[in-house]
Amino acid sequence: EVMLTGERYNVQRLPFSHVSNDDIAFFERIMPGRVITNPEELKPFNVDWLKTVRGCSKLLLKPQTAAEVSQVLRYCYERNLAVNPQGGNTGLVGGSVPVFDEIILSTALMSQIISFDKVSGILVCQAGCILENLNQYLEEKGFIMPLDLGAKGSCHIGGNVATNAGGLRLLRYGSLRGTVLGLEVVLADGSVLDCLASLRKDNTGYDLKQLFIGSEGTLGIITAVSILCPQKPEAVNLAFLGCQSFTQVLKTFTTCRAMLGEVLSAYEFMDDKCMELVKKHLKLSSPVSESPFYVLIETSGSNSTHDEEKLNNFLEQVMTSGLVTDGTVATDEKKIKASHHFPILKSMLWSLRERITEALTHDGYVYKYDISLPVGKLYDLVTDTRARLGQCAKNVVGYGHLGDGNLHLNITAESYSHSLLDAIEPFVYEWTARCNGSISAEHGLGFKKKCFIQYSKPKEAVFLMQRFKAMLDPKGILNPYKTLPSSS
Amino acid sequence: EVMLTGERYNVQRLPFSHVSNDDIAFFERIMPGRVITNPEELKPFNVDWLKTVRGCSKLLLKPQTAAEVSQVLRYCYERNLAVNPQGGNTGLVGGSVPVFDEIILSTALMSQIISFDKVSGILVCQAGCILENLNQYLEEKGFIMPLDLGAKGSCHIGGNVATNAGGLRLLRYGSLRGTVLGLEVVLADGSVLDCLASLRKDNTGYDLKQLFIGSEGTLGIITAVSILCPQKPEAVNLAFLGCQSFTQVLKTFTTCRAMLGEVLSAYEFMDDKCMELVKKHLKLSSPVSESPFYVLIETSGSNSTHDEEKLNNFLEQVMTSGLVTDGTVATDEKKIKASHHFPILKSMLWSLRERITEALTHDGYVYKYDISLPVGKLYDLVTDTRARLGQCAKNVVGYGHLGDGNLHLNITAESYSHSLLDAIEPFVYEWTARCNGSISAEHGLGFKKKCFIQYSKPKEAVFLMQRFKAMLDPKGILNPYKTLPSSS
Secondary structure (H helix, E strand, O other), X not given: OOOOHHHHOOXXXXXXXXXXXXXXXXXXXXXXXXXXXXXXXXXXXXXXXXXXXXOOOOOEEOOOOHHHHHHHHHHHHHHOOOEEEEOOOXXXXXXXXXXXXOEEEEOOOOOOEEEEEOOOOEEEXXXXXXXXXXXXXXXXXXXXXXXXXXXXXXXXHHHHHHOOOOOOOHHHHOOHHHHEEEEEEEXXXXXXXXXXXXXXXXXXXXXXXXXXXXXXXXXXXEEEXXXXXXXXXXXXXXXXXXXXXXXXXXXXXXXXXXXXXXXXXEEEEEEHHXXXXXXXXXXXXXXXXXXXXXXXXXXXXXXXXXXXXXXXXXXXXXXXXXXXXEEXXXXXXXXXXXXXXXXXHHHHHHHHHHOHHHHHHOOOEEEEEEEEOOHHHOOHHXXXXXXXXXXXXXXXXXXXXXXXXXXXXXXXXXXXXHHHHHHHOOHHHHHHHHOOOEOEOOOOOOOOOHHHHHHOOOHHHHHHHHHHHHHHOOOOOEOOOOOOXXXX | OOOOHHHHOOOOOOOOOOOOHHHHHHHHHHOOOOEEOOHHHHHHHHEOOOOOOEOOOOOEEOOOOXXXXXXXXXXXXXXXXXXXXXXXXXXXXXXXXOOOOOEEEEOXXXXXXXXXXXXXXXXEEEOOOEHHHHHHHHHOOXXXXXXXOHHHHOOEHHHHHHXXXXXXXXXXXXXXXXXXXXXXXXXXXXXXXXXXXXXXXXXXXXXXXXXXXXXOOOOOEEEEEEEEOOEOOOEEEEEEEEEOOXXXXXXXXXXXXXXXXXHEEEEEEEXXXXXXXXXXXXXXXXXXXXXXXXXXXXEEEOOHHHHHHHHHHHHHHHHHOOOOXXXXXXXXXXXXXXXXXXXXXXXXXXXXXXXXXXXHHOOOEEEEEEEEOOHHHOOHHHHHHHHHHHXXXXXXXXXXXXXXXXXXXXXXXXXXXXXXXXXXXXXXXXHXXXXXXXOEOOOOOOOOOHHHHHHOOOHHHHHHHHHHHHHHOOOOOEOOOOOOOOOO
């Protein structure tokens, strides 16, 4: 069993009230049958997906409406009870599970689609909708979600917004800060903030919703989301390529951006260690010959002939110039030739990249780092970390969203060890800070990274964040022990 | 001369200190030669571009660095002196000029480009850089600014960010909330907040910069901006079309979005009244036969052959189906046939749309409304307003960014009159609120619209905004009388 977070990290419980039988009775009255106290049922909600942090909450609530969330928070605020909001529990930094006995407030039953407008492409839905379900719903109507990530099958849109999730389509459709048009949020004291606008442009006062995007449930609980969805592309093509060096990966990217232009929708890379792990643990096979680096390129466009022509021109250029040594493509042209193999090929190519996280969990305990860096230096961090750790680590691998300057650096070991952690941290953070990078590109700070915020933000900024937190949640009941270092 | 704002709108001056000779001596010491007190020199800084509001500031400061801005604000905060930040003074809601004797702090001398990275496309520059200059600088390097607007020749990037400017490229490149990566801001008490990151992704804590984007100088003074710039498109094509009804404008848009897809970069519309005004006051001529509505479509892409093929297919479709009755195009193909006429044709077509604002100012006093609405209802507001005002107005015209659901409703009259204003307001705002629209899509609230915020935001949201203002600027010295209604 996973060690309790409080013990492993030697954390002090803050003086919140303890849940009493009276409290449980109150919650039963407002949401009968949706108040869970059975320890067995609570188990998966107390531990993260990576099995690295564990809380000991004795109470799980499953509200269905913002009104219920409001009632719960008003009561908790009054009683000084701490609350841990939880979506799909797919977070990677320990932000989604309790540290101690915080009440878990799950959005699992808030999964209604409220409206979708086919003219504007604006979707309004509750926070607990699963990303993949939303995407399927939209695809039937000729649209897609503006974000996509490996955890799509379980993550909730509310959690995506609360953590400002990045993912695989950011390169093309931009961040949630541009695509989220409105939010409904319940504040710590139970008041409901209705900023659920469905307008592409609105400059009436300060954009309050932005403060809640990426606040990891520490400033309010997102209960509904309004989001701008792009049209479903007519044509989606993939190329999976092998490169002999990281320099060639970079040069291929520059060429790609120039030649694919507006149809480029993903530029992902992985090193040979990643390929080894997905082969070994997931029995996937590589479609190209062994190379030190692999690149996955996706195009999405409105005209398949044009897109394939662009892709073919690009491939010819990088193959003849020697930037790429081997490659395979999945285009709509191929689809016509071998229709029933085609979707399999596409999803197989994406699997190689998307299932790295999963393969890593089979390799042992995983130390995860999610770093933004100037793209030219992206892989140096992997090389330097590998050299530093030597035999202490089982595997040191690098992959990520190269097009966004975002590296996922992962280190595996047989089991968790304080001494290995000390060898990695703050080394990785100091390295990142020297390059003016971010120690969390898209995962957030959660529980595990909150003490390292100063490597990416000046102290005046952290101080201001703490003032916002104190203003919006003066008792600190919302997702305590997360995101910000304590202000004292 | 323009009537003083305080008198026309019967505003009470707040109890700020008055600028003394000692104050002027202090400023002269920190920025010698850049402290302007000559009333003649001050005149253009006291009145807005539209000549509708006028303040009576006796002091203009022209800092060159964030450190100077910091010194100024620390002093003003201490002395309780009100400050009006000013960029290019191109605002349309009275946000950029003083209401009374606020000290004008101009960013005109903060016009340094700090850095540009060709790999990532990230530009870092001071707040006073003129938008058009930045765009020219970038074009030489194969990039463009992600925003473009009619005022580009004079507006400052700092002002663009402070007002969350929208403009002509938003449809393609998204809002500043997605493209602005970092800001340097001086707070009311003079402290400098350095969030000038140059990273595409950064999830370390709350995104403080978002609060300053669109806060119209009321929460802090933006001194530098980091912004993600798209590659300069290889091919830019324009089409100028005539439609017989607004329904046809809408159908043409739907067709256009489907057929032009990812290369569509602007879909602008204007009514026949707008065309009359640009013909009459600016001597421009229409390239197509007289129609009730005109549409300007721009494509930007990486492959001119592909883009022209898409555009031609689209044009054939809308012409043969009768959605469009007349049209002209400026494509790169034409450029080859008649090289030196080509840039003239393009800029001529854009002029028809971009210079409407200018033509309106020649028509008399202009009442300006900048509304977001569900796109299907966009023009009904123009029709209803025209019917309501009848002979009281000289002209009631509608144009705007149809692709973003953004209407510019403008009403002209021989001169300003309270009674005409009463006939328009709150009628226009009530109409907008009934459709859940925004009473300010992109112009902001400034001085003129601040009291109408409740038509687009619930009172809980306004209250929260007031708390943010009170927290960041407890004495209220930054751009007073603007953006928010007073909290008492």
